[in-house]
């Protein structure tokens with residue numbers, strides 16, 4: 199495998215401690231693969247996962263992140279089955295975040311989990327909902343590709359909608375290091391009124 203995952207020296211623990219000391223990782227609330235911190239899709243001026251998974255990237259060659267199932271133009275009120283597909287060789291654990299927002303940053307439409315691998319978070323401090331993996335959804339069965347399923351119901355209006363997503367192909371060492379982060383964005387408009 200030539201993914202360069204052997205680059206982590208013995209300093210992992212030191213680096214995590216340094217991150218905690220710098221306030222980047224509050225030491226009492228260390229995030230886990232099954233407790234994602236919303237607000238890290240890279241859209242609307244947000245950070246992406248590389249603010250903590252900071253060893254490389256985002257979007258190094260050799261991997262990809264794709265949002266499948268979106269129409270070119272949505273029908274207001276219609277539901278769509280979406281798939282978030284992270285492809286990167288040698289993934290041992292994985293996670294993601296997905297948002298759908300109006301241009302003003304507010305929530306566009308409604309998400310519901312497609313299966314037990316996905317949860318929908320609605321943080322009070324943020325204007326939109328965040329779809330993310332569950333503990334079950336962070337477990338990787340195929341090391342070259344991970345898929346998360348989510349239903350999305352389009353809002354009643356007809357304005358443009360912006361989707362942002364970020365995902366982490368992790369090496370499974372329960373640290374933020376040695377992981378590969380990918381980001382993607384899509385914008386769709388409504389089908390023309392009948």
Ligand code: HEC
Nearest residue numbers: 229230231247250292293294366368369370371372373374
């Ligand atoms: C505020 C810092 C922070 C942010 C932001 C963050 N993570 Fe993490 N993440 C961590 C830490 C610390 C760990 C290691 C501790 C643990 O696994 O609980 C970790 C671990 C993980 C793991 C398991 C890694 C492994 O190799 O075992 C996954 C998967 C993961 N994060 C996904 C994500 C995704 C996806 C994002 C962005 C949408 C993200 N994280 C954003 C701090 C962060």
